[in-house]
Amino acid sequence: MNQRFAQDPWDSDLFGLLYGYRFRPGERGQELDSNAALRWLAAPGEGEEFVWLHLNLAHVACERWMKSNLDLPDTFFETLREGSRSTRIEHVDGALLAVVNDVVFNFGSVSSDVATLWVCARSRLLITARMQPLRSVDRLRSSVRHGESFGSPVELLVHLLRDQGDILTQIVRETTVGVDNIEDRLLSQNLSDNRADLGAMRRVLVRLQRLLALEPSSLLRLLNRPPRWLKEADVLDLREATEEFSLVINDLTALGERIKLLQEEIAAQINEQSNRTLFTLTVVTVLALPINIVAGFFGMNVGGIPLASDPHGFWVLVMLVASFTLLAWRWAFRKRDDA
Numbered sequence: 001m002n003q004r005f006a007q008d009p010w011d012s013d014l015f016g017l018l019y020g021y022r023f024r025p026g027e028r029g030q031e032l033d034s035n036a037a038l039r040w041l042a043a044p045g046e047g048e049e050f051v052w053l054h055l056n057l058a059h060v061a062c063e064r065w066m067k068s069n070l071d072l073p074d075t076f077f078e079t080l081r082e083g084s085r086s087t088r089i090e091h092v093d094g095a096l097l098a099v100v101n102d103v104v105f106n107f108g109s110v111s112s113d114v115a116t117l118w119v120c121a122r123s124r125l126l127i128t129a130r131m132q133p134l135r136s137v138d139r140l141r142s143s144v145r146h147g148e149s150f151g152s153p154v155e156l157l158v159h160l161l162r163d164q165g166d167i168l169t170q171i172v173r174e175t176t177v178g179v180d181n182i183e184d185r186l187l188s189q190n191l192s193d194n195r196a197d198l199g200a201m202r203r204v205l206v207r208l209q210r211l212l213a214l215e216p217s218s219l220l221r222l223l224n225r226p227p228r229w230l231k232e233a234d235v236l237d238l239r240e241a242t243e244e245f246s247l248v249i250n251d252l253t254a255l256g257e258r259i260k261l262l263q264e265e266i267a268a269q270i271n272e273q274s275n276r277t278l279f280t281l282t283v284v285t286v287l288a289l290p291i292n293i294v295a296g297f298f299g300m301n302v303g304g305i306p307l308a309s310d311p312h313g314f315w316v317l318v319m320l321v322a323s324f325t326l327l328a329w330r331w332a333f334r335k336r337d338d339a
Contacts, residue, residue: 016059021052021144028147041069050124050153052144054137057118057129070127073097076120080129087214089242091222096121096230098157102134102164114208119157123229126153128160136163154234161241168208168248172255175201179259186266195266198259205256209249214242286331290324 020037021029025048032040032051040051055062063080066072073093089098098119115132128137140160150156182197226235294317298305307313 015065016056016062018054018056019141020054022049023052023150024049025151026149028149029144031145038069044124048124048151050126052126052128052153052156054141055127055129057131062129066127066129070125071122072120072127076118080118089214089222089238091225091227094122094227094229096154096157096222096227100136100160100164102136102167117160119160121153121157123227124153126156135167136160139163139166152231152234154230154238158234158237158241161238161245165241165245165248168245168252171208172248172251175205175255179255179262183262186262186269195263195270198263198266202256202259202263205252205259209252209256214245214249283329286328287325290328291321294321 015034017034017037020032020034022032022036022040022045023029024045029052032053037051037053044051055066057063057080063077067077073095075090075092076095076097079097079099087099087101089096091097096119098121100117100119101114102117115130115134117134117137118129120127130137137160140156140163143159143163144150148159150159178197178201223235223239298317307316310316
């Protein structure tokens with residue numbers, strides 16, 4: 001093992017480099033291994049050439065390697081360790097820092113689990129670091145491998161935000177289909193498991209909205225005072241991408257409100273059913289009250305029970321109980337009509 005380290009001390013397994021690409025204007029990205037990435041960092045190419053390096057923070061040596069080999073602001077490393085992971089884009093020390101929360105990549109399945117991607121962009125370098133695989137990063141890499149060209153690191157970041165918006169749109173569409181099905185069952189008075197399904201959907205949407213929504217204050221500061229190396233076209237693309245992303249977040253909010261209304265409607269219908277059941281039980285209790293009272297009195301084993309020797313006593317009691325039961329029935333339903 002020591003011989004392997006000596007032969008290839010910058011192997012990607014040693015510092016967490018997942019993949020890297022070198023871009024030139026108008027050309028497709030060229031994949032870089034760890035040695036090629038280090039050579040470029042030591043002697044950057046000329047012109048508008050830039051590099052994208054995607055790193056795995058789960059690797060124990062990744063953060064130490066970034067501090068030793070990359071010219072990154074201290075704020076970037078502080079952001080890696082801070083507790084707040086709200087989505088934001090900031091301009092710090094001549095670099096563009098971004099914290100992007102995205103849906104975890106689960107090999108073809110749509111997941112509601114959220115992971116964080118940390119991004120640092122300079123004029124000729126884009127660094128992305130994560131703990132878990134993300135769907136938007138995988139889509140960005142797929143676009144690069146299929147020959148899409150990029151003119152600056154900010155274009156990659158914009159593409160990443162748009163990919164994230166597309167994934168959220170897919171989640172909104174699938175959730176909308178589920179809500180439509182529940183609404184159809186609600187209209188057909190089938191309330192079996194609708195409340196649990198809606199509650200789970202709403203929790204997912206609220207979580208995604210809380211973690212994925214861009215902080216407006218940081219975005220406003222960036223757009224008003226962008227870095228000097230940022231091109232005007234990049235600023236416009238970034239503004240458009242964030243606006244599109246905000247529309248998706250608004251769709252999440254609207255869908256959450258729709259689910260809330262359906263939950264309230266289902267709760268109202270269940271309360272109505274409970275009230276009808278309670279009223280039925282009350283009516284049965286009221287109608288049974290006269291005969292229970294009469295049976296209680298005449299069931300006492302004491303002397304002097306009236307009509308005990310009368311040959312028509314049974315029918316007299318039947319008529320008496322029927323009269324009281326009829327009066328109780330009319331009283332109960334009159335109360336219901338008044339309500």
